[in-house]
Amino acid sequence: MFSESISIALAGLKANKLRAMLTMLGIIIGVGAVIAMVSIGMGVKDKVATSIAGLGSNLLVVTPGASNAGGSRQAAGSSITLNEKDALAISQEISGINLVVPAVTRSYQVVFGNQNWTTSIQGxxxxxxxxxxxxxxEGSFFTNQDVETRARVAVLGKTVAENLFNGGTPIGQTIRINNAPFRVVGVLEAKGESAGGNQDDTVIIPLKTAQERLMGITYIQNINVQATGTDVIYQVQDDITTLLRARHKLAATTPDDFTVRNMVAIMEAADETTSMITSLLAVVAGLSLLVGGIGIMNIMLVSVTERTREIGIRKALGARYQNILLQFLIEAIVISVTGGVLGIVLGIGASYGISSVAGWKTVISSLAIVAAFAFSVFIGLFFGIYPARKAALLDPIEALRYE
Structure with missing residues (x-):
């Protein structure tokens, strides 16, 4: 009887192909929309995570200037509140740290021959x-001896090397930064975009060379601190704050004249935000699945009305409640399952299309595919129960009299 019910259900759908296809369309669009929207959201999430991770792992960045709930604000003289001794103290007095790197940054025009390029110079x-x-x-990085001797050497990012040398070999060549000559000793591998912009559009030179021979400053603009792991990074952040407050002789009521940014905390906040966006996109797209389910119920009710005499004849010949119920439930499930499969194809195709046409990064989630398909089957079953039950409860005599 089960196989016969399937045959009768499929025959009923085959008799109304166009109507069945139009009914499936709501499920197809709903499933496709859920998969495509989730893939876009996952792509945004992955891009943000990759961008922040590109700045460094387990990273803390100490910058001059206080911060408050309203955002960053500069106190009087805050731009010169950090120096190399602060970086040295962090390195020597705080545990749970791998590396401490002071840095200064400023934009300058870099010239080689008749080519020039304005970029970020990082000391x-x-x-x-x-x-x-x-x-x-290509080449090598400068050494600690180069830092101490104020050597005029430079390491180029990939973007700078390509724009200044047009495919030529930069190693050993002399470039001019703000009219000062620097010998190129190395070229970095390409890293791409990050939260801070194009990581390849930079020139790196020794710290003391940048301070004394290029910028004419004695302070530093940021201190990069790499913790040994995420399990200690918050403790390291607190220890840095305590140490710098003591070194800067700040009273208990005086706000910090520096800011310690925790990139792990930023990544966690970004991950939470992008997860919320992904969920919102999935919910909005999932509403179209509900519309598709209502379409299934509508068409199934029409089908019950059209086939009232057929149901009466089947009942008169001995068909039971379960047989009629199963027949119409199978029709609803076939519509939802077929629509779900076609929707998966549409969603995956749309994801690849968006990625290639719009240039957005998309990440196709197997979990989203399974969830969307399972939901489509549930929708078909849920919205098919009422019409199927209505058909199964028809009185055979009244059904035979129906015109």
Missing amino acids: TTPDIQGIRNYNIE
């Missing part, structure tokens, strides 16, 4: 390689 130490995961593609 720092060789340890920046460990914090920012810089790899050398």
